[in-house]
């Protein structure tokens with residue numbers, strides 16, 4: 150991208166690794182990151198990633214083929230490590246010669262990194278601590294995403310700014326590190342690149358792009374929301390574990406808190422056993438992201454969104470979002 154020489158220079162390693170013009174990834178978002186958004190992202194010089202989520206191998210097979218039909222540029226596939234058919238999904242990626250597989254949702258199961266690498270694909274991983282990041286690089290990971298708690302969706306407890314300070318000075322010279330969580334403007338991209346990041350990953354900023362198939366009501370909720378509306382779910386009782394998810398507050402999030410209280414009370418009374426109680430909590434959000442994204446149920450569905458949602462104010466084509474981010478980064482670097 151010759152219009153953005155300083156940013157492009159800092160993104161060079163990341164862009165070469167991804168095979169793109171810019172090292173801006175659109176992080177996989179279940180139900181949102183399908184063929185349309187992914188191909189639009191890659192066609193616009195960024196890197197799109199299909200969210201496999203709970204898809205079967207057959208569905209993933211079809212989604213990759215459909216995405217290929219819409220772009221001849223590189224894109225990745227995000228696999229959730231606890232998917233019961235993870236090795237079949239890896240085979241599907243290999244069959245299509247997918248260039249980059251992102252392993253999310255926990256440490257990769259034994260043999261999965263090797264299986265992906267045997268297909269010739271690069272592996273991108275997440276790691277909650279520096280020690281685990283180093284371990285994964287030793288095991289053959291090609292790049293790492295550090296994702297802070299400002300992000301939308303499932304989150305860890307640490308802010309992106311702190312992760313960046315902990316991980317980048319230790320890893321960035323030798324390894325490719327991508328920074329995610331809370332990025333809404335190019336100024337922030339410039340800052341992380343200057344700290345040594347090879348690229349950045351955004352989700353919330355792209356979720357409502359013109360090419361995103363998210364329901365118009367889902368998009369409207371994003372345009373209206375401010376940073377403080379994107380709340381992390383809270384665990385009320387240590388016996389009932391809740392993996393924190395950042396989403397826009399709505400009727401569903403309020404009811405989830407009430408549900409935890411109700412189930413904890415049943416546990417106290419001995420009316421349900423621990424297994425049943427935990428299942429009731431786990432099942433509360435089943436299908437909820439789909440209900441919000443596809444059906445447009447913004448009251449009861451899960452409106453997963455990061456704190457950068459306040460910077461998402463209108464529907465724009467992916468190419469315009471990327472151009473804006475690159476221009477903002479370039480202006481920030483130019484002013485240094």
Ligand SMILES: Cc1cc2nc3c(=O)[nH]c(=O)nc-3n(C[C@H](O)[C@H](O)[C@H](O)COP(=O)(O)O)c2cc1C
Nearest residue numbers: 176177178179253300301302330331352353453455
């Ligand atoms: C609606 C939504 C769904 C998401 N689904 C997934 C997912 O299925 N797998 C995953 O690894 N990350 C998922 N994420 C996280 C994104 O890939 C990305 O890392 C994150 O959005 C970056 O932070 P930001 O939202 O502050 O830009 C999701 C995020 C959102 C907003």
